[in-house]
Amino acid sequence: MRSVLAPSVRTGNRGDHLYCRYVAQSEDNASPKPFSRELGDWLDSNEPKTLGGLSEVFGERAFAVAVLLLMFPAAVPLPTGGVTHVLEVIAIIVAAEMVIGLTTIWLPTRWRHRELSGSLTGKALPFVVRRVAWAERHSKPRGLILLRQRWFNRILGVGLIGLAVGALLAPPFSGLDTLPALGALGITLGIILGDLLVVGLGALFGASGIVITALLGAAVIDFFRSIFN
Numbered sequence: 001m002r003s004v005l006a007p008s009v010r011t012g013n014r015g016d017h018l019y020c021r022y023v024a025q026s027e028d029n030a031s032p033k034p035f036s037r038e039l040g041d042w043l044d045s046n047e048p049k050t051l052g053g054l055s056e057v058f059g060e061r062a063f064a065v066a067v068l069l070l071m072f073p074a075a076v077p078l079p080t081g082g083v084t085h086v087l088e089v090i091a092i093i094v095a096a097e098m099v100i101g102l103t104t105i106w107l108p109t110r111w112r113h114r115e116l117s118g119s120l121t122g123k124a125l126p127f128v129v130r131r132v133a134w135a136e137r138h139s140k141p142r143g144l145i146l147l148r149q150r151w152f153n154r155i156l157g158v159g160l161i162g163l164a165v166g167a168l169l170a171p172p173f174s175g176l177d178t179l180p181a182l183g184a185l186g187i188t189l190g191i192i193l194g195d196l197l198v199v200g201l202g203a204l205f206g207a208s209g210i211v212i213t214a215l216l217g218a219a220v221i222d223f224f225r226s227i228f229n
Helices: 036-046 052-075 081-101 120-139 150-168 176-191 196-228
Strands: 001-012 018-025
Touching: 036 052, 036 120, 052 081, 052 120, 052 150, 052 176, 081 150, 120 176, 150 176, 150 196, 176 196
Parallel strands: none
Antiparallel strands: 001 018
């Protein structure tokens, strides 16, 4: 067993004197960093918070991470002033790239290098980190053989496109885009955590959301038509 010497600095009890000590860490005990911690470290870093930067940090998981972040505002039943529609369009593009089989996210330069808003990185995403950490504690690897197949990820990409389109076409100010968006969050979170059960639950919830959105959306449209006719 080989040890790695990792320096750490702390303040001793002797005045303000700083001293260094070395802690032996076993490589055999090293474990992969949880995704919630990776996402939290990215938010806390000085790196620009852009969609283009996701590929550098998360690799091929960047597609699922990007759709997760883009669909999250729509999953929260709060007024966003139409910003969610722009994010949903970008989510459709990213999901389409999953279907094509790209290995890195491609976006127009303007979108690729545009930083995420402060309200998203300062309030919404820390909330996402906490929810993801909760999911990590209750999740475990399931169906990895299937999740690692490119053809299956392309199918999931098609599903994400459908959910994003469903959220995009939901009647304005109705809150009906929340249900398909939650389904997209479930699918992407399952991809990131490597849990096919979470993916399946997200797909089931999203499909149910599409049906409910279609039925309630039709009812809302009929209601407004009856008012103005």
